[in-house]
Amino acid sequence: MKTKSKRRDFIITRGIVAVILASIIIPAMGQNITMAQEQKSIQLSKPQIAGNPLMEVLAKRSSSREFSSEPLPENILSNMLWAASGINRPDSGKRTAPSASNRQEIDIYVATPNGLYLYDAKSHSLKMIVAEDLRGLTGKQDYVREAAVNLIYVADYFRMSSASDQIKELYAAADTGFISENVYLYCASAGLATVVRAFIDKPMLSKAMKLRADQKIILAQSVGYPKRGR
Numbered sequence: 001m002k003t004k005s006k007r008r009d010f011i012i013t014r015g016i017v018a019v020i021l022a023s024i025i026i027p028a029m030g031q032n033i034t035m036a037q038e039q040k041s042i043q044l045s046k047p048q049i050a051g052n053p054l055m056e057v058l059a060k061r062s063s064s065r066e067f068s069s070e071p072l073p074e075n076i077l078s079n080m081l082w083a084a085s086g087i088n089r090p091d092s093g094k095r096t097a098p099s100a101s102n103r104q105e106i107d108i109y110v111a112t113p114n115g116l117y118l119y120d121a122k123s124h125s126l127k128m129i130v131a132e133d134l135r136g137l138t139g140k141q142d143y144v145r146e147a148a149v150n151l152i153y154v155a156d157y158f159r160m161s162s163a164s165d166q167i168k169e170l171y172a173a174a175d176t177g178f179i180s181e182n183v184y185l186y187c188a189s190a191g192l193a194t195v196v197r198a199f200i201d202k203p204m205l206s207k208a209m210k211l212r213a214d215q216k217i218i219l220a221q222s223v224g225y226p227k228r229g230r
């Protein structure tokens with residue numbers, strides 16, 4: 001009888017000890033995991049935006065789809081195209097945007113009310129391609145016909161002929177992204193509205209632009225003054 005009750009006491013004591021130990025060890029294990037995670041992550045200081053022109057422009061970068069029909073002055077167009085992919089190192093002919101193996105395969109076409117132009121970075125000039133207002137054909141959204149200009153980024157696959165089709169697609173998309181971001185940043189700095197676009201009827205636009213089969217439309221980008229008075 002005595003032995004039985006001793007055994008019961010022993011089991012109860014063991015149970016209590018196990019519960020106490022578990023209540024200490026389990027939270028401690030959790031704390032260790034949290035501490036390990038905290039040790040791996042770094043809380044960064046607040047970005048210093050004010051007073052740094054590039055940071056201030058980055059803080060303003062955004063897409064906008066409401067355009068006034070006010071035309072862009074020639075000097076604004078000039079600045080924007082130079083920012084997009086103009087020559088910033090005349091000695092080498094290299095550009096404001098990087099391109100894979102410096103192939104410079106992305107051409108910028110500019111659809112304006114007066115016609116479609118091709119930007120030539122070497123002469124920093126616009127060559128007339130089609131004497132028609134093609135703005136409305138540059139995208140499937142209504143606002144594209146309102147924007148002062150629509151840029152169309154076209155990859156010239158001929159300049160990438162040594163690459164595989166997969167590489168051509170990858171590099172053309174990446175290289176277009178750099179140009180588009182340059183335009184975004186210029187627009188943010190100059191108070192212009194802009195949006196990059198993929199929603200395009202490419203076969204129809206290629207035809208209207210008279211592109212060759214190895215010229216591929218990658219993206220378009222609308223640019224103009226923001227709609228006021230809202």
Ligand SMILES: Cc1cc2nc3c(=O)[nH]c(=O)nc-3n(C[C@H](O)[C@H](O)[C@H](O)COP(=O)(O)O)c2cc1C
Pocket residue numbers: 061062063064065141195196197198199200219
């Ligand atoms: C590759 C790509 C394609 C896009 N295509 C379209 C488009 O066809 N139409 C459109 O209105 N916006 C388009 N956008 C704009 C995005 O909707 C926009 O960047 C996104 O909503 C984030 O807004 P934010 O640019 O103001 O940060 C596209 C953006 C990217 C990067």
